Amino acid sequence: GKKRETIIKIGINAPITGDIPKVGEGSKYAAQMWLEDIEKAGGLQVGDKKYPVALVIEDNESKAESAVKANTKMITEDGVMVIIGPQSSKQAVPAGGVANDYQTPMISPWSTNPDTTKDRPFVFRACFLDPFQGPVAAKFVKEEFGYTKAAVLYDVASDYPKGLAEFFKMAWEEINGPDSVVAYESFTTKDTDFSSQLTKIKDSGAEFLFTPQYYNEVALIVKQAHELGFNNPIIGSDSWGSAETVSLCGEDCYGLFFSSHYAAAGAQGATKEFIDRYQQKHGYVPDDVAALTWDAIRLAQQAIENTGGLSGDIKKDRVAVRDQLAKIKDFAGITGNMTFTEEGDPIKCAVIVRISDQGEYEFYKQVCP
């Protein structure tokens, strides 16, 4: 026989098909950009050796079952060292179980569900969690506007908005007393008509609306709110942070605020470089998924480099990588500086972004834990 060469394989578990293909695309593009960089450098330098790198991109079809299969396949068949993804908690939670069982480090860039990383030493994430972001938004509104009556509109059937809505409500009521969230309304994924909920919100006398929804829904919610005569501020979360929010929503969204990882318009340094490169290549400003995927994969790279040399035994190397990941301090990501907690969740700062009157994302304020 012949000895096989060691290739560092990075698995990407992304929803290329299914109901959120845009998310899959962002992850894929970010990963491919990273691979280009590495290939340009002639490989990944670990210790005193340069290793070739390959991406294994598996489609999880936005289904839990497929995400689990994809992880199993990448780990047992392809022999990946690290897995980046899945993005949604619906897939990340079960897939994380697989990664943990096989002792393979996995970083979900986007999943906010605590269960993803809970009691799973091998699973990490690159985004902040709801318990952090919810209060950030609540505090910001209180400090900025001094309002006392809040309304919330969120998607019950979706993990992320629901979690964030709950933590926001908790934080807001802590600040303003019980019943200060005067309307707590919901809808279901893929709904497009929110008139009933918005009518209720308007009727409740809320001074502003917090809606932690994805960009396609934001456009509809904001427009419909205006059509129904609700002209108070509408506040959002990091899921607004896609260029499409503004392109879909248009002037209706100008002047609104949301909390996020980074502000594209005022971005500097590595962040700006990433945004420009991505935009040049794919024709649009990357959204938070792409940015977080980029950070996740760079985190993985950092950890691999930090091992100081690979043994060639994939099982041992995976454990080494995971140990290095857990040790990373103050990693300078394009979405902020990160340090992992015990659970594998990052401690990072949030920024408040304002959508300018030109429709750009301006840095407004930074909030750190």
Added chain:
Amino acid sequence: MAFFLQNVINALQWGSFYALIALGYSMVYSILMLFNFTHGDIFMTGTYIGFGVATALVALATALSWSMPGWLLLVLTIIIAMFLTSILGVVVERVGYRPLREAPRASAAITGLMIGIMLEYGNLAILGTQRYNFPSIIETVTYDVGGVFFTNKKILIVGVALLLMIALHQFIHKTRWGMAMRAMSYDFQVVPLMGVSLNVIAPMTFAIGSALAAAGGILYGMAYPVLDPFMGILLGWKSFVAAILGGRGSILGAALAGFLLGFIEIFTAMVFPSTFRDLIAYSIILLILTFRPYGFFGQAHSAQLRL
């Protein structure tokens, strides 16, 4: 009171979309006895076509530096898009349904479902994952009557839905063509013995249904201007619910059930915590069908599934 009226208006608009889409659905469904699972995706494609046509027309007008009035743009868009989409409908009939005319109905339902998936992913493959913003063809004007808000678009939408409902009902029940269509739903094999060509009636039915989907799609795009390749799925299934709730073969029933569905959804969200909306709305539908087993206007004999 304003709160209630506002919700009535909300429900009218939302219901008119269900009604509009259910009309098109019901055309094909009640005439050809097919679960037309493609309809939602034809609706989606129609919306995209409308988007393309409107964008092209605006570009053309700009190029010729001619300021086209909004209503003309709208009418032109609707007509062209209806025409193009009806061609799509005819093609779908030809490849997906005609070969299966003698087959179990459920098989045709599966091909329909599959053609729908192909349209979704075909769209995704061609246009990419980006979402598009439907151009605001006519200027939105918001009226505020004693705290009740509505826009000119809403009036237009409800009006068009009602108009089409009546027109289509008349067509199905008063014309020879309509009669032939209904006959076809009962026993297509002997329809030729009446001197009626199946290969004219069936494509025509699809064409009308698809054209309606396009009209609905454009209005929908104006009201909810975010286009997405999967936007037709849920609407398609819900219009399926409406078409059947109305009773097989009844165009009027389908449209009314569409409005009812809109009212149920809006008003359950109004009265109950909105997290329970689907739970309650669908329970109501389930109850309605349990106690009116053949929908509003359906007949018992029409329930048989051909296998």
Added chain:
Amino acid sequence: MNTSAVHNPPLLQVIEMTHFFGGLRAVHDYNLTLMPGQIRGLIGPNGAGKTTIFNLITGIHTPTRGRIELEGRNLVGLRPHQIAASGLGRTFQNMLLWRHMTVLEHVRLAHYAQLKYGLAGAFFGSRLRYAEEQRVADNSMRLLETFDVARFADQIVTNLPYGVQRRVEMARAMATEPKVLFLDEPTAGMTPEELVQMIGIIRKIHEEFKVAILLIEHRLKFVMELCERIQTLVFGEVIAEGTPEEIKNNPDVIEAYLGKEEVA
């Protein structure tokens, strides 16, 4: 009506049965006393309500008014399968066969009410089940032979000639072990030759299984030859009842149903 009823209770008795379809009175005050082993005929112009009477007795429609008793037990309000299981077998004017099932399966399935193995037997295949299935299969084959259709046993019914289908339908009805058999135009679509054969078959099952038979028929030869008594129904009402001879010569019947030529 029937004096012998004192000694010999009637098998099936229908008393003043009336039925409306919306505003249309399809059956009006219909009475019937069917004795065990009797063969009776029901004739009448088209749309007189004959099929409706069958549907009422067998539970497909519920009569607006009236009583139906089988061996003294009330049938009104029972579900059709209960009525069938209690001893009323029937065929349909338009033949309601099961398109995807074979001839043998048709007859086997009609033994449904006689199965005793229950769901557990069906799921797990108990010994009782195999014994019963065997018995049912044997009995079915016997019936198919009686009706001379055994050679089609494994064929799907839809592809068979009309006459064969009619006989399959009768075999199926006999498999329910009826005490009374209702036949709705059993010879429709048959050649005269088959008609003669059918007379033989009906005689045979009548003797062999001791069933009482009530039949609707427009082919007079058939009715006259088989029936002891005949009722003539016009617009939902019985206008004449009697032996074939009496009916044939009844002027009302001639006027409303037979026509002068036919009798001549």
Added chain:
Amino acid sequence: MQLTVENLHVSYGQIKALHGLGFSIVQGEIVCIIGANGAGKSTTLRAISRLVDAEKGSHMVFEGKDLLKFQPDKVVSELGISHVPEGRRLFGNLTVMENLQLATFARRDRALIKENLETVFEIFPRLLERESQLSATLSGGEQQMLAVGRAYMTGRKMMLLDEPSMGLAPLMMLSMFDALKEINRAGTTILLVEQNARLALKFAQRGYVIENGRIVLEGESRALLENPDVKKAYLGG
């Protein structure tokens, strides 16, 4: 010859129903086809109205035109051949009136349509009574009347009747055959398929006997009625 059929072959999948059958009809005739169950009578009629496809080599000419070139709907609308199919096949979800109106789909002669409609109601007064009843709820015999009436309304150069007497009460049967005679006298050729051979032969001028997809005997009705083989096989002894 108004209709000539030669070498007609038809199969249903694996099952071959007609084996090169042939016959011909003169304008204005009443011709009947008799035969046992499954002999292929209905198939013959279906082949003429193009509801089933004839195989290669088959040959059918109607008034000088190649029948095989016509779509089934055109056979009705352009050639004027109407067909009362086996088992009636009414549109149960349409009313009696609508069934009759639909039958005139391809016709433009409004005045004549009105007249024909009156004729139908004259022959079958019961249909007039039930004008707005859904045809699915008609009694068996009423449905048969409607089926004949409907065919009368479509095209009237030639009528193909598949067991029109099925389920009709004796009196009604007589009046229907009288009506058919009337229709025939007005110029419509009639091709009748009947199980009830005696009746058919009494009614028709000529007859064909079909067995296993082939014509085995033909002749004047009277002759056939006397023919001992026919007597034995089809007239019940």
Added chain:
Amino acid sequence: MATQIPQTSTSEHASAGFLPRIGRSLAVVPALGWLIGVLCAVIIEYVIGDTLAVMLYLPKVPALFGTTLVLKEPLLFPSALLFVLLVYALPIGAVARMSAGWTNRAAVALERVPIWLSVLVHLGLLYAVLHVWTEASDYRLQVAKLIMIAVMLTLSINVINGYMGEFSCSHPGFMALGAYASSVFTLLLFKQDRLFGAALLPESLGPYFFPIALVIGGAAAALGALVVAIPSFRTRGDYLAIISLAFMFIVKSAIENIEPIGGPRGMGGQPHWSTLPAVFAGMAICIWIINNFVRSTMGKALNAVRDNEIAADAMTVNTRRTKMVAFMFGAFWAGVAGGFYAHEVRHVTPGSFGIQMLAEVLAMVYFGGLNSVVGSIVGAVSISMISEILKPLQLYKWIIIPLILILVMIFRPTGLVAFRDFDIKRILGARR
């Protein structure tokens, strides 16, 4: 007959002239022979697979006969093909053919013992095959398990949609009920868990309770099925389809609203009890019971209800009971499949049991064939495999799979193997 060996028939396409002759000479091999052949093949793979793979420049033993490789790295296609030929096709063919003599004699002997014994022997062999085969790769194992779960699901929907002819859309709902009910049971009893707190029983006891968990899942689904079954007394066809669809939405929405079981976040942490023997046994029992049922006269009542309900009633068939049984029975197995699913994927969310899953199971059942146990098996296996194989095509996969399905529907409108009885005696019998 020859359906048992897809490998040989696909890989030997080139030698078309050969094929009939080979086919004829293989026709004498009984099921037993095939099983033994396949067992030999998987043992060969187990022993020399790795070495052979290295020699053929394959990165690894091809997990699914090299099919997953082909689209990603077309250059490896010849190696993969050769691997399959050497490891599977040849040994299977050779062993099966050569042993035909004594396997036929054994089959004859087995015909004389009670049928269940013969079935057990064959199942044992089949399990051995699967066991050795899945030893090679965990991915293979997982795919195999998920396919077997899909088989159960497809069979269960065939009972309603195929045998009884109702277009039921509620299966994802039934499956969700089963998945959740069984998960609640196991999490409550055996797991320290965020939702229900400490375990009540030691986890080591768990696997013995797994069947109970599955039955509970099935029972929950069966109870849920009442919601659809009762309206089915009065309506059917399209109207019932809508009722069942509404039921599916109701289940999803209800679960989303019950916080104690995780709401939209779902419920995770189920123990990994869906092991190969468990799933295999589950599937075998499912096939056995469903096949028993649909072949009994009582089961044929489903067909009668489908083809003509009035006639069924008039022939003493209790149609209400029949419908009730069909719905509850079908739902039960969907629930059991859900239980297996939950303990394999180990996380369930209401969002997974929606329209997408509905489209998939419908595709499987109609592709495989209505009214046929074999059809369901064929449908579930082939759709799952095709879907796995075409994954590298990403978007285009969802254009190709529909295309395949449309073609199948056009040329075989009732599915590949429709309306056929699954006659175990004939399949296991000797060949002469």
